[in-house]
Amino acid sequence: KTRTLTQVDALDVPKQSGATSTGNWLAVHTNLTRTSAFRTVRVAAGLERYDQVREAMAEGRVHAEQVEVIVRALDDLPDDLDPNLVEEAEGHLITEASRFDAVGLKKLGRRLLEVVDQDAADAHEAKLLEKEERDAQAAMRLTMYDDGHGKVHGRFVLDAYTGAALRKMLLSIAAPKHQAATQGPLGERKPTAERMGQAFGELINRYPVGRLPQAGGMNATLVVTMTLDSLMGGLKAAQLDTGGVISASLARRMACEAGIIPAVLGGKSESWIWAGRGGSTPARDGSSSCSRSVAVRSTAATPHPG
Known part of the structure; x- marks a missing residue:
């Protein structure tokens, strides 16, 4: 069945019949739900790429849900990874499929590279984190506008590290002990969003002016x-x-x-x-x-x- 689907896709049969994809074509001709049809197509494509997985499925050692997870985990490995390590990772997941269902295999798949090559895993993770941090820095934004009624509204995007630092600063200022020490008895506890907003204002007003860059x-x-x-x-x-x-x-x-x-x-x-x-x-x-x-x-x- 999977080989037939692969051949259908290779011959571009779905497009010739007016279908937008192989998954849609399969759903129409087999009365499968779209979810099941697309899963079947993904499994078929994966079986063509990974021989050990195909053999394991033919022997009944893995089922379709497990195959989908295994294939996705293998596809997520770095493109420049040694092919021998890819085969080792493939065999590892097939072995673990006898003990874990698709959910368990998915969790294992996230740390798959660590199993086959710890050094490569560290290098891959470092590369991903550095790219993520560069992207976050480039995406940092702040917009503000005055509504004309005594309030300024705004939106911002920060990188994760700066956002975490800001949250800790605001939480320390918004802490009940700090508020009680600076403002006296608090009375009724304010909503968290309100306390954080007031803490943000206090943070800005407390910032030492002498530490700001000079202009003119x-x-x-x-x-x-x-x-x-x-x-x-x-x-x-x-x-x-x-x-x-x-x-x-x-x-x-x-x-x-x-x-x-x-x-x-x-x-x-x-x-x-x-x-x-x-x-x-x-x-x-x-x-x-x-x-x-x-x-x-x-x-x-x-x-x-x-």
């Missing part, structure tokens, strides 16, 4: 422009250098944290650096990166003749 001689610092009245307790919204706006209360809180430098415009449009609890300092000479950050906003906010 300045750290990648978020700059907030607000009036002195808002800084001292007023309600007028603050302006971000990215074009967004935040509440005055949030701006005041952020002014006490590292990485956020509100550019406060005095009565004479003079730039001041708010130093949190330590007070404020005029920024006139632009000598520091923080001063230059403020100077950028001050210049943009001050009208010039012409």
Whole structure:
């Protein structure tokens, strides 16, 4: 039967009769289900490639389900593997077929190369992992958009190592002990997704600004422009250098944290650096990166003749 199917496929009979594949042709002419028909075709093709498997099936030592698994495992071996090792692997799976069903053979097949050549298995696994890691690095993506209602939505793709590191960082921040220590009694436990989202925000806000790459001689610092009245307790919204706006209360809180430098415009449009609890300092000479950050906003906010 399998030899007949192989010959049918070789003569391209299915295509001549209008079938899209040998599996579909067999299903129509034998009333087999498509699943059974395609399995039969795969088994037939495998038996043509592997003599030991064909002989074992003819002798009744393996059945169709086992053959399909064995053939797939053998096909997954490296193309440059020594043919003698392929034959050894084939014989090993046939022997194990007397003790394992198709499910058990499938598990053995995943580690087949280790059985016949441990060094080759290590080299093959290293090659696969290196390719997987290169592909993952090339696939890394991050997209974000502002919905105009105070929220930013995004999607990202990371390589497995970076993703695992991010998960551990977020879990440590979202841990109840940490949250209780930093925010007091937690009350009702929040859903995991919400806690992880808030942990992600805390991770970003905690990142040391001084460790970020510099652009134009300045750290990648978020700059907030607000009036002195808002800084001292007023309600007028603050302006971000990215074009967004935040509440005055949030701006005041952020002014006490590292990485956020509100550019406060005095009565004479003079730039001041708010130093949190330590007070404020005029920024006139632009000598520091923080001063230059403020100077950028001050210049943009001050009208010039012409």
